[in-house]
Amino acid sequence: MEQLPTPPGERAARTTHASPEAPVHASPGASYTATATVSDQGVVTGWSEEARRLLGYASSEVVGRPAADLLADRSDRSGGPAGSGGTGPAARPVAPGQERWSGTVPLRHRDGRRLDSALLAHRRATLGEAAEWFVVSAVTGAPDASWEGPLGEWAFDRSPCAMAVFDEDLRLVRANAGMHRALSLTEAEMRGLRLSEIAPDPVSEETERGMRRVLETGEPQAVDGFVRPPGAGSAHGWATSLAPVPGPDGRVRAVYLSAQDRPAGDAAPRQPLPPTLAGARVDTPPDNARTAQELADAAVPRLADFAVVDLLEPSARGETPTPGSGPLTVSRSAVRSVLGGSQEARFAVGDRAVYPALSPPVECLAAGRGAVYGTADPAVARWVAQDPGAGWIGEHGTHSMMLVPLRDGRVTLGLALFSRQQGREPFDLEDLRLAEELTARAATAIHRARRTVREHTTTMTLQRSLLPHTLPAQSALEIASRYLPSGGEAGVGGDWFDVIPLSGARVALVVGDVVGHGMRASATMGRLRTAVRTLADVDLPPDELLTHLDDLIIHLAADETGGETAGGIGTTCLYVVYDPVTRRCTAARAGHPPPAVVSPEGSAYLLDVPAGPPLGLGGLPFETIEVDLPEGSLLALYTDGLLQTREHDIDEALDGMLAALIRPASSLDTVCDRVLTAMLTHRPDDDVALVVARTRALHTDKVAVWDLPSDPSFVAQARRNATDQLAAWGLEEAAFVTELVVSELVTNAIRYGSPPVQLRLIHEGTTLISEVSDSSGTAPHMRRARIFDEGGRGLLLVAQLTQRWGTRHTLVGKTIWAEQSLVDF
Incomplete structure (x- = not known):
């Protein structure tokens, strides 16, 4: 397999910068995480934009190449998640069946510099049952000195619990010994990574959502579990608390996580959808409108008193737009109310609606997570004041709302809005979880239907063009x-x-x-x-x-x-x-x-x-x-x-x-x-x-054929035969060009071909075809004659005077043909 492209000036870089005695580290700057995937055979199969930012290689230069080629010292290739790749001085060898690996690896930047990078790799199965390594490296930039002061001391009093602090980007900045025991990783190995990167698992992703709620509301949260430790079964549980960490100005600066290991028998299982919701159909493809209506029908009245489903409209190229903070146009796709027509009449399915900038629906879509609001919340009051279409919020005793994005993976497809009226309890976090499960099922069906329609349309367009x-x-x-x-x-x-x-x-x-x-x-x-x-x-x-x-x-x-x-x-x-x-x-x-x-x-x-x-x-x-x-x-x-x-x-x-x-x-x-x-x-x-x-047939009055002796003296007779036939067809104006073409083709057949020689003229509509056949299989070719050459210009002349010409081979010999257009005569 080819090696990675040798960077300009690499040889000089190796002598001045790349020695182990003088490693070059990533420069300070904004924090980010570089990610890549490596097959069990040591081949790079995925490469993120952040990985390009770290090492300078574009995805096309790395994917499909051995991961060992990224090492600063290519002789160091023992162990490591890349199979044949290197581990570096601080790396631990990979044992058979090991699911995770961490260490410091000397990597080679595209410009030749050496970078000592801390890597964390998780072994995971792909859809095809093969295994690959998910490799992450945190670039933390300049250290934040504030974490070395009183705030850090306050956050980390000695405790038997697993404790950690995550910054506003949800990246780990501090971890205690309990976290080390829970995850078998040191603070240095985890610093700068998100929880979902430290332990990729749905449980850690749910915990991250709780962290975001802490940052948003400033209120503590309780969740079941925060990670699933390596080798732990699905029954392993944690009692986890998430609390805000305020700065000197009172603004929430970070999230404090404290997790107490809970015996397997005490683990609270994740509650499934209630039977009344679990059997609801919200995934019927390929009709987006029907799927959206099934979502609204499933939620009302079992979960909410009122539901609206709005979908983002794909672009002309079939792509779903990425929601931002500005005004957002949606297509109203479904509505359902316990009040029936009296409330549903305000929402015409198929119409477009515009959510104002910074309104709760826009912020919900931009954040990519659901939220619960009371109708008295300031954000809802501002929305009602800006948007006449939100006037329904103050009607029929509505007091509680849920906004849930329709997301399939990383693609946001729209928004589901649910509300409750007087006589029912306000929505809580369990209601939000149920709504997220329902919308996730609907979003998967809608995304699959859109993808199927887009692929079908693209294929049809391609086929029609061909x-x-x-x-x-x-x-x-x-x-x-x-x-x-x-x-x-x-x-x-x-x-x-x-x-x-x-x-x-x-x-x-x-x-x-x-x-x-x-x-x-x-x-x-x-x-x-x-x-x-x-x-x-x-x-x-x-x-x-x-x-x-x-x-x-x-x-x-x-x-x-x-x-x-x-x-x-x-x-x-x-x-x-x-x-x-x-x-x-x-x-x-x-x-x-x-x-x-x-x-x-x-x-x-x-x-x-x-x-x-x-x-x-x-x-x-x-x-x-x-x-x-x-x-x-x-x-x-x-x-x-x-x-x-x-x-x-x-x-x-x-x-x-x-x-x-x-x-x-x-x-x-x-x-x-x-x-x-x-x-x-x-x-x-x-x-x-x-x-x-x-x-159809071309009768004899449209075809003329002459057998010619293989004698140059009969070329003039061939020209006369052609001229006479054109006169009989009333095509005298085409005689000059036809004489030149017939003369050249017959001369070539007699001089270079083999007898018998035959001349045929075909008058087909607005086209005159001249054909000369002989029994030789050698085909002529056009060449460029030099200044003093006496010949070699005949076929060039034929090509210039006719629409097209060519050679076709027969069972015995060949036919040279030329077509003239009669439109201009």
């Missing part, structure tokens, strides 16, 4: 198409189609089905469509084109991991080429359903194209079939989603499709609609692509 928006102009086929996305839970699939004009007035029709659904399938579909267009420009026969696609799928599978659908293995494709001059249809398929044909007389059948293997298997051949199609024949290409009906088996579905195709119709669009109506009685569970084409 499918053809308009069909290209050509004269060989009359074409109509339909595409229906999946209506199943799996999401949008990878079905696709394309129409590609080829040389010689021919047209290629392509239909494919990428295995799987979602963004990955759409991206693979886009790759395949681009590849097919590129290979079609080379004019490869259908079987060779599918062979190249097969190789591409194998390469994609080799580049991707993580599932049997990697790279699109199992993708199917049907490639059909129709020539209006010969009226021949050439087709090959890779695991795809065969095309259907309806003759001009009205008989319908499936074209017997050899069934090749799906793409991505490799090593198996594809076969091509050639058939004559009379002018006016109907050709239908489709994906298997059209045949996967719930009511019929595959044979009955094919019979139903053929019956719909043979019904007389005024247009091909009508044919497409009739087929879809007959086959799909419900929203399809898989994507459906359908292409219907009616063949």
